[in-house]
Amino acid sequence: xxHRIEKRVELQAPVSxxxxxxxxxxEFGEWFRVKLDGPFVAGQISxxxxxxxxxxxxxxxxxxxxMEPERLFSFTWHHSFDPNADITxxxxxxxxxxxxxxxxxxxxxxxxxxxxxxxxNLRLEAFRxxxxxxxxxxxxxxxxxxxxx
Amino acid sequence: xxxxxxxxxxxxxxxxxxxxxxxxxxxxxxxPRSISQLxxxxxxxxxxxxxxxxxxxxxxxxxxxxxxxESRFEFNPQxxxxxxxxxxxxxxxxxxxxxxxxxxxxx
Numbered sequence: 001x002x003h004r005i006e007k008r009v010e011l012q013a014p015v016s017x018x019x020x021x022x023x024x025x026x027e028f029g030e031w032f033r034v035k036l037d038g039p040f041v042a043g044q045i046s047x048x049x050x051x052x053x054x055x056x057x058x059x060x061x062x063x064x065x066x067m068e069p070e071r072l073f074s075f076t077w078h079h080s081f082d083p084n085a086d087i088t089x090x091x092x093x094x095x096x097x098x099x100x101x102x103x104x105x106x107x108x109x110x111x112x113x114x115x116x117x118x119x120x121n122l123r124l125e126a127f128r129x130x131x132x133x134x135x136x137x138x139x140x141x142x143x144x145x146x147x148x149x
Numbered sequence: 150x151x152x153x154x155x156x157x158x159x160x161x162x163x164x165x166x167x168x169x170x171x172x173x174x175x176x177x178x179x180x181p182r183s184i185s186q187l188x189x190x191x192x193x194x195x196x197x198x199x200x201x202x203x204x205x206x207x208x209x210x211x212x213x214x215x216x217x218x219e220s221r222f223e224f225n226p227q228x229x230x231x232x233x234x235x236x237x238x239x240x241x242x243x244x245x246x247x248x249x250x251x252x253x254x255x256x
Contacts, residue, residue, distance in 0.1 A: 005240045009247050013254040021254045031253040032246055079239075108250075110243060115236055 003115035012105040019070045022097050034060045042067045045087060046075065061087040065094065073097045079118055091117040163208035168193065169201050173210060173224065181214060181223035 011018055021027045025036040029048070036048035041064060048060040062075040074097070078090035093114040100107040164170060168191075175187055188198055202222055205211040213220045 003236065005236065005243060007240075007243055007247060009251060011251055011254050017254050021250060027253075031249040033249075079235075108247070110247060112239065112243065115239075118235075 003113070005110075005112040005115075007110040009108050009110075010102065010104060010106075011108055015070045015099050015101050015106045018099055018106045018108060019073075022073050022099075023067060036060065040064045040067065040073075040075075057083060059083060061085070062095075063087060063092070066096075071099055076114075093117065159208045160210065163204050163210055166201070166204075168197075169205055172198070172201060172205065172222075176211065176222060176224040179224060179226075181221040183219050183221050187222065 013021075021031065023040055025039045025046070025048075028034070028040070029036050029051070033052040034048045034050050036046060038046075040046055044064055046060070046062045046064055050056060050058040050060055062077040065074040065076060066072050074094060076087075076092040076094050078085055078087050078092050080090050093112050096109075096111045096113075098109045098111075100109070164173070171191075172187055176182060184195055184198055184202070187202070188195060191198070202211060202213070206213055206222075209225055211222045212225050213222050215221075
């Protein structure tokens with residue numbers, strides 16, 4: 001089974017503009033909806049708080065992998081439902097944004113790979129790790145999806 | 150919202166309750182149990198337990214099987230074989246994020 005996501009999107013904006021939207025931590029935060037503590041630095045952990053409605057209690061944690069200007073930006077992140085999860089101890093997937101100049105602007109390719117690293121029974125895992133915080137989180141997600149069908 | 154996304158959402162909504170989590174914990178072992186068995190050690194009425202069981206059944210976390218006059222509930226292992234479904238869930242989240250990125254850089 002192919003445990004991988006791949007998306008291609010044509011953006012009507014120059015590569016330099018897209019690069020900035022991806023790698024400037026404030027700009028990334030605006031469209032991704034996360035408030036990051038500081039700039040992205042290759043090899044370092046990026047931390048912040050998700051600002052996406054209904055998910056505000058979730059912390060953002062990623063390890064920046066590559067920053068090849070106007071070509072490739074990548075990071076690894078974890079998929080734990082535990083708000084206290086530590087990225088250095090969790091299995092991660094790799095997210096890569098690669099950019100290519102086109103006539104109309106930029107071709108952005110997003111891949112996320114390494115889902116085979118995650119426990120096969122991801123949801124059971126989420127259940128097993130249940131503590132008060134997780135139950136609370138599920139309530140929030142539950143009410144979020146109820147409001148936004 | 151796609152059907153799959155909705156299914157994923159209802160799965161989590163169904164879990165968002167202490168009583169239901171404790172019911173699943175009792176059924177996780179794989180042994181089907183009757184409502185009376187599930188009520189053991191709980192202060193809830195039969196009616197309240199039944200209501201929670203129905204929510205879990207609708208989210209396909211549990212199945213009910215009739216034996217004689219009694220319904221027994223069992224855990225549906227397929228409910229947690231979620232990797233494929235989870236991948237689709239993440240994939241849809243990316244669609245949404247990339248469409249926000251598109252409007253962000255094209256404005």
